[in-house]
Amino acid sequence: MEIFSIYLTGVGGQGIGLLSEVLLRAADHAGHQVKGVDTHGLAQRGGIVVSRIRFGKAVYSPLTGGRSADLGISLERHEALRSLQTAVKEGGTMIYYDAVWQPLGVRLGAGGCADEAIIEAEGKSREIRVIRVLNPAVKDPRMQNMALLGEIDRNNLLPEIETEHIKEAMTDLMEGEMLEKNLRLFSTGKP
């Protein structure tokens, strides 16, 4: 593996910062050279948040180009569809948590609405493997990121990164009850 690129998206407020930091540090613990960058923009105001992580041998820029990501990760379904169209490469994988935070246009009934079938079809049309995650046991929306991370790991979507590396990364970033709760959800899929 030369370089592996991850394109991570969500909506401001969904907790993509923590997910992205865990992935970045897990790649580092696994001994890869890694670079990452978050694009905040006006994200705190319900806009799109994008985080990019690239690891492998010689990584220069943390920025990925259009349709070049090996793995797309999204915490929201409309953003999953958008990533499929703009960021993930043919033959890549897209995993998303099926939360719905409707953009204004959808709320107004102006079209552009995403659902499971549309996302599936979009993936098929470009030979991208699509994995949908929804865990009804997770009640706290701010824990959806860890539920998704667990599925990313169980599906072995991160090459040359082991479960232990992800746990080490989580231990770098959290402690006490918070860490326990997140580790439990990550490892067992149960909150």
Place this chain on the structure above:
Amino acid sequence: MKKLGELLLTREPFSEIVMGNTALVRAMIEAGTRVVASYPGSPTPEIAAAIRSIPKEKRPFYFEFSTNEKVATELCYGAAVNGHLSTVFFKSVGLNVAADTFVQLGLMNIIGGMVVVLGDDPGVNSSQNEQDNRHYARLSYTPVLEPADPAEVYTFYKAAARLSQEKHMPVILRLTTHVCHAKQRVEFDRWSQEPPDNTPKFDPDNGPYIPIAKAVFPLKRRALQRLEEVRKWADESLLNRLTDNGNKSRGIITAGLPFLSLMESLREVCGEKPNILKLGVVHPIPKETIENFLADHQEVKILEELDDFLEKEIKSMAYDEGLDVRIIGKTDPEDWLEEYTPDKVYAVMQRTWPELLAPRSPDAKGKSEVSPRPAQLCPGCGHRSAFYAIKKALAETDITVADIGCHTLGFLPPYEMGQLLMCMGASPGMAAGLSLFNDSRRVVAFLGDSTFFHAGLPGIINSVFNRHNFTLILMENGTTAMTGHQPHAASGSNFNGPAEKIPVRQVLEGLGVRHIFEVDTYQQAKLTGMVKEAVETDGFSVVIARHPCMLKFMREQRKKPGYKSRQVDIDQEKCRRIQECIAEFGCPTFTQYPDGRIEVNPDLCIGDGSCIRTCPAEAIGIPHIAEEPVEG
């Protein structure tokens, strides 16, 4: 768990994964910086967040958020002529505000040293333009160092600090958005804390510090001479880097983040890769280094983001030296625009040397359409209630003037409040101009409370002084919300602890504003009535539309023990699908299903209840504790 504050104060050398903004703070500590000031603005606020992670009593330097960038610059200058190494940081357009002071710095004998850290924003990620601040460097005879990634942010800051201390002149460290926010492992040195020297060293004999009339000439001569010394220093500096690919004909000169994008693009080169000279010192440019590079190649491409700053300098140098080399600068207006991402650089290089890189075809469209997601006001935001209510008070023909802040988003549908926007604090002045020779269209301006103190006051004073006729809506939420909740003069605290509020109402009264209205924005009907009255009042009137920032409020609430989340529900029996909640009030919480049913998104609703009175069918219930206790 790793604690940032402790890591930053580590004595022994260490390495850690950090953002560019965090690496900068470690560099400040190692360099012995004593005074740091800022006004918040993207992409720099995380510098302050890293500073905050160090407990105040352990912080090796003084830090404050000043009222604006100009004051922050003056504070740092004052500290530096007293002998303290100082650093001011702010976003790109902050330099426009600081400019009157900033342009003088190069003339002065800054005995303690002073670094000006700029966060430029190519690609306009979160600004009102993508100005190239290198132009200010030439205007003020100030050197500029430009790092490409967090590791360079760290080393370049230390180099900038040392240069500034040696030459007693200001030095700019120019960062860009994705240099500030990039993350990678950085190797840090030892920190051997020297005992601080607090003797006030200001001495007029180190000056003159009074630049007036002819007294300016010797100062200017010195500034030019120092700049020439820095040019020689730059030639020796290890901050410039040559990547020799053994190419006899083609070379590329670049700097900063575009260098990284170039390295990514060149992975796909068919044939021989061009040699690369990456400049770390972009003003003044190292003469000998560049001349040698030019002389060694037949063609040299200048690859630079935004304006043709290096291109002009290098071309004039080649002309003076009579060098026989083809210098390729910008060839298309698009070259002046946007961030130089790997894709952008690929396109530019492909156009420069078509056989070097294979052409790329544009991506085909997606199969299905996906709705855009513009930024929007948060659930419960007081600004939403304000726009909703104020829109009802105004006529179609009235003119609304926006200002900078979260409330700028009022210009978007469904409110469309705000038809012009310029920069921080510009709304009162523009509104006054729009009110001249104008008896038919009423003028309403918006202004945030942090902006009120930052640059809003002169326009307000002018409106009183020159008796202008318009209504100003002061959107008071108690914080600098857009940039991440930094305190301001009416917040009740500053960066370092509690501070007495300067209430905006008392300021307005003190200035002699006669017509002041004041209301919590959740009282929507009352606000509508007040605005109707205010716009009918002759002269200058102010409506203080107040509500605390709910994003900040909710973050504080969630941390409290026993916190229970709340939400509203829609009574489906009562709902007549008028869609006032979605189409007019526009809270992102309201979700519309394909069958037309409207429901509340429990992940988003904070149970603030500001929507309740907007429903003509009275279908929105009183907020209640969310049924399934959310794990917090």
